Amino acid sequence: MRRYLAVLAAGFTVIVSACGGGTTTAAGCTIGVSWNNYQEERWAKWDEPAIKAAITAGQAKYISNDAKSSAETQASNVDNLISQGAKVVIILAQDGTAIKPAVAKSIQNGVPVIAYDRLIEDPKALYITFDNVLVGKLEAEAVFKAKPKGNYAIIKGNKADANADFLRSGMEQVIGAAVKSGDIKIVGETYTDNWDPAKAQTNMEQILTANQNKVDAVLSENDGMAGGVIAALTAQGLAGKVPVSGQDGDKAALNRVALGTQTVDVWKDARLLGKTAGEAALQLCNNSDPSKVKSTAIFKTPGGNSLSSILLTPNPITQANLKEVLDAGWITKADLCQGVPAGKVSACG
C-alpha cells in the first residue's frame, strides 16, 4: 500500500513539475511549515494547497505541524521541523514577539525563516504578506469616493493585533486631509475585542444613537465586523445608503457587495500568498540570503527593524468588478448572487 502511494506521489510530482516549467527547483530540499491554528478554514482550504503545490512543483518536500493557537507549542514546533530535516521554515506566527527566540536560533543554524502573513520582528527573516496598510487605504478610498464629506464612524479590530493599526494608518492616508480641513468629522472610533461581529453591532448601534443617525459613512476594518455594522444600519433603514468597507472576501460579505449594502470588500487571494511563499522557500533552499529572493523590498517594521519583504497587492472588490472573484473560483454564483434581483448586478446576470 505504502509503495503504491509512493509511486502515485512520484507520478504526480512528475506531472506537476512538467507543467510548472520555468520556476526554481530545489530537488530534495525539505521545507517545513509551522501553522499557528490549522482549525481556521482559510489555512486548510486555500493557503496550504497553494504552498504545497508550489513546493512539490520545485521537487522539494513539504512537512508541517500545527501549534493549536499556543505560542509555546509553536516555538517547539519550529525546532521539531528542523530536527525533521527542514532546510527552510515558513511560520504563520501565533505571536510575532514570542516566536523570536526560536526564529533567531533557526537562522543561526543556517535555516532561513519566512514570516508568513504575520510580522516577526527579526531583521534576518523574510516577510511575505499582503500590504495591510494598503488594504486600509483601499477600504477608505472606496468609501471616500462614495462620501467625500460628512460624519465618519471607524470600527477597528482587536487592539492587541498590530494589523488593526496598520489598517487604520492606511485609512488615514486617504481621509487625513479631509479630517483636518473639517470636511470629514469622525463621530465614533472604537476597537473591537477579538474582531467580534456582535460587539461591532452593539458599538455601531451606540454610535448611531449618540449621533441621532447622522453617520454618513463607516470604515470597518474587516468583513465580519462589517456584517455587524450593516445589521445595525438595517435596523435604522440605512443599509445601502451609508457606505461600508470590509476585507477578507467572506462569502456573506461578497453577497452584501452584490446586494449593495457593503461598498467594498478588499480581497486578498490566499492562493497567491501561498504560491509566493512556496516559491520564495525554494529560492531560499538554494541561497539562504533573504535579500537575494526575487522581487523583495526593504520593509521598516514598527519595532524599528528593516527586513526583506514581499508585499502583495490586495484587490478591492466592488459591484463593478465582482466578476473577478467568480472567475477565480473563489465563490459560487449561487452564494454570490443570493437574493440579488435579476439585471441589477452584471456579475449575477
Place this chain on the structure above:
Amino acid sequence: MGAPVPNEANAEGGSARSLLTAVRSALTPAASVLRSLEIDTRMLGMLAALIVIWVAFNVLSGGTFLSARNLWNLSVQSASIAIMATGMVLIIVSRNIDLSVGSMLGFLGYTMAMFQAVWVPQSLGLGLEQPYTWVVTVVIGIVLGAAIGGLQGFVVAYGGVPSFIVTLGGLLVWRGLLFRYQQGQTIAPLDRTFQMLGGGTVGTNVGALGEWPSWILGAVLCLGIVGTLIASRRRKRRYGFPVRPMWAELLVGAVTCGVVLGTVWVANSYPLPPAVAEQYAQEHGIPTPPGGLFIPTGVAFPVVIMLVVTLVVTFLATRRRFGRYVYAIGGNPDAAALAGINVRRTIMLTFALMGSLAAVSAAVQTARLNAAVTSLGVQNELDVISAAVIGGTSFAGGIGTVPGAILGAVVMQSLRSGMVLLLVDSPTQDIVVGIVLVAAVGLDAVFRRRVS
C-alpha cells in the same frame, strides 16, 4: 478569615460600625415600612443602584442615555443574557454551575443557521423563505439544546462528576465542534421571518409588537399582577398567614403596574427610524405629514421572548414541584434526598432547561446579527453568571430569584452600553464591570451579615 485585625484597621472598623449603626437607626422607620410591604430589600437596593447608574450615564452623555431610543436598544441588548440568566439561577441555586452556556449558544446558533440557510434550501432543495422555516428552526434548536444540556446534566447527576468540570469540558467541546464544522465561515443571510426574532428590521417589517399590541401586552401583564396579588392574599387568609395591610397591597400593585406600563410607554415613544417610516408610509399609502411620520415601534420581540421565558421559569421555580425541589436541594442536598426528592433527576432537568434556554438566546442573537459567526456567544457564560450573581443568587445554594437575575442582566448591559455611548475603550469597560461585580456581591454579603 478569623485572623486578628491590626489596630488601625480595628479603629477604622469601629468607626465604620458606628456609622452603620447610625444609618440603621435613621432608617428604622423606613425599615418598618419595608417590612409591611414585604419587599425583598436586596431587590430594592439593586433597583436603587440601577437608577444611580442610569442617571449618572444620562448626565455624562448629555441626555442620550435615557432617551427612548437608547432604552429600547438597551432592552434588546440585555434580552439574550437575561433569557439565559433565568436558567442559570436554578443551576446555581442547586449548588451547580454551567460554564458551557456560551459555547452551547455558539454551537446551537450555528446549527440553527445551517438548518435555515443551507440544509433546508440547498440540501433538501426546498428553497429559501419557507413560511415554516423559522418555527421548525427554533423547535429543533430548543430540542437539541435540551438534549446536550441534559447530557451534561446526566453526567453531573448520575456520573457524579462535579458540574464545574463537566461544563468546563462542555465549554471546550461545543466550541471545538463549532470550529471543526464551521471552519471560520460566516453563515448568512438568515430567513427573513426568523430575523424578526432579533428585533431587527427587514424592509418595513420591524421585529417589534407595534403600538396597540404593546399596550395590550402591558394591560394583560397588569391584570396578571393584580390577579396574582389578590389570589395570594386570599390564600394567605385561608391558611391564617399574616397579610400585608391594604395600603401596602395597593402600593405594590400600583408600582409594579406602573413599571410595566411605563416600559410599554417608553417602547412606544421610540418611533420607527425616519427612513423605515417613510418606506412604510409609501407602501401603505399613508401621506407623510410635515415634520415626518411618527410610528411607534413598540416592545421588541426579544423582550417579549424574555418576558415569556421569565414567566415560564418563574412559574416552574415557585409554583411547580420541580422548582420547590431545586430550592430544597440547594438549601440542603442531604435533607432533600432523605425527604424522598429525586435529586439526580431534578439536577439533570435544570441542565436540560439551561440548554434549551441557550437555544432561545442563540436564536435571538443570530437573528439580531443576521448571521452565525464562530465567535458567537464567546464569554457569554461570564455575563450570564455575573447577571445571576449581581441579581442576588448565592453560590452557597438555595437563594436566588428569576426577576433578580433579569435585573442583574439589565445592570450589566446598562454599564456596557452606557460606556460605549461615552466611547470608553473595551479594556476599561472590562475593568469597570469586574469591579462592579465584586463590589455588588461584596456589599451584599456585608449587609446580609449585618441584618442576620
